Amino acid sequence: MNYEKIKSIVLTVLVCISVFLTFNLWTYSPSYDTINSDGAYDVSVGEKLKDNELNTHLIKPFKLFYHGRDKTVGTTNQTEMDKVTEQLGKWSLFEIKNVSDEYSFQEINTLIQSEDKFELVFPDIVPLSVFSQGLNLEEKNVSTASFNRIIIDLNNVNRETGSIFFITVSDDKEEKAVYESQVSLASLDTFKRNFVQRALYNSVYREYIKQPINDRKTIFLPKDPEDYVSYYYYTELSSLEEYKQALFSDPNSVNMGSVDDLVTFMDVSSILTVDKNHNTFSFVNPSEEKDDGSSPAMLVQKSMEFVNDHGGWTDDYQLFSISPYENKIVYRLFLQNHPVFNDNGMAEVSQTWGQNGINKYNRPYFKLDFSFKDTAEVLLPSGSSVIYALNQVDGIDLDYVEDIAVGYKMTRDPNESRKLNFEPSWYYKYDGNWMRLSVDDKEGL
CATH class of the missing domain: 3.30.310.160 (YycH protein, domain 2)
Structure with a gap:
């Protein structure tokens, strides 16, 4: 093989290598790891709740009444209210319909407070479409419905099915809504056997008396004074x-x-x-x-x-x-x-x-860490004393009193920044705001 042939072969090889390297350079794509910007700052301050449990954890009644034949009893015990809502969640509710036009304001009050009714009271309106995620509600088209009371009607004489009512009555009595859903009588009979006797004889329930706030509004408040416990908690900063x-x-x-x-x-x-x-x-x-x-x-x-x-x-x-x-x-x-x-x-x-x-x-940005035994009992007066005390407060128009409930006043201990004091007291909702009622010098009864 002569020199010219060798040179031609070498040149051809070099050209092929050059074409190959150029092609790889143009088509090269580096193998970078994917960066997920959504997850880069996915932090959790505390434990996350399961999505399907959010409504049951965060949307709860804060009062429960049973209106019996001779008296009304009630409780604020969350365990007891959870038992009632748990039973409600097991029932099959069907044929829900808007019956607001069938009831006047007075008729709604009668429906709520008449004999053999369980009444679940919520702090404010609750969208039925969100709350129904914990119910077996056949009709899901309730996007505009809301309520602040659930009434379980146990008076079902001569009826083929029972009724559950989702009711909204505004405090100024300008808005009302009544949604009625049907439930089997077997479900209500079982509920009646399990809960009526508990309501009448269990110690977590006590007697409530209907108290008039003004000419248009009444409210159920405890008949007798009751002891509540003051608590002291240490906090943990997040x-x-x-x-x-x-x-x-x-x-x-x-x-x-x-x-x-x-x-x-x-x-x-x-x-x-x-x-x-x-x-x-x-x-x-x-x-x-x-x-x-x-x-x-x-x-x-x-x-x-x-x-x-x-x-x-x-x-x-x-x-x-x-x-x-x-x-x-x-x-x-x-x-x-x-x-x-x-x-x-x-x-x-x-x-x-x-x-x-x-x-x-x-x-x-703190959470309650633990309590300790340095507690004290506080005697809160009866409902009639609360009404008397409200009447003694200057500048209060009882027409604007919307609700009354026992709550805890939280204050920081002046000597220990991590220590919080929780003192029980009566509170009243006045024109949309909750205010503490001091009854120490207004007992009067």
Whole structure:
């Protein structure tokens, strides 16, 4: 083989190698690991609830009455109310229909309070479409229905089926809604055997008396005074860093500043303001303008899921108030079956929603850790004494009193920042706001 042939072969090989390398360079795609931006800041402050258990954990009645032949008995014991709602969830409810036009306001009161009725009272309106996730409700088209009372009617003489009523009566008596659902008599008979005797003879129930608040409204309050226990709890602070990771879209771009007991975290669109004195924070996203209003069902569902996404249900919080027109919702801390109140926002999780996301989010960033034996009993007066005390308060128009209940006043111990005091007291709902009623110097009876 001569020199020219060798040179031609070498040149051909080099050309082929060049073409091969050029092709690989053009078509090369590096094998990068996929980065999941959604999961990069998927943090959990506390334990997350299962999606199908959110409504049963967060939407509960806070009063239960049985209206018998000779008297009304009631309880605020959460275990007892859970037993009733558990039975309700096992029944097959069918033929639900809107019968609001068949009842006047007076007839609704008679329906609720007449003989052989169990009455479950909720703090505010509840969307039936959300609550029905825990019911065997055959008709699912209840998107606009809501209620603040459930009535189990045990008076079923000469009837083929029984009735369960979902009722809304506004405090100003301008709105009413009655939805009636059918249930088998066998289910109601079993319930009657199991619960009527408990209501009449179990110690967790006590007698309630109908008390007139004004010419248009009456309310059931305890007949006799009762002892309640004051509690003392230590708290455990949650991680502010985890809340920052959960609430900001890009936590790495957040700047921090502090002045005295106030700490701020800020990016280009949101600000998180921390009050270290009360262990609360306020997250505001001004770019998410407040919406003109949304359906109660949508507001409840997205508010439950938003907090649960970062494990924010750190204590026993329950749905307590909802304002669809303001797109605002409040979940209140409950202790020993009673709502907790605090003037500095330490006992509630509140949210205001915009068109596409959260606009404001206020809450404490601590959870109750453990209680200790340094407790004391407090004697709260009877319902009639409460009505008497209300009448003695200057500036109160009883037409604006919407509800009355026992609650706990939460205060921080002045000598120990981690220690919280919970003192039982009577509270009344006045023009949409819950106020503490001091009866120490107004007993009078």
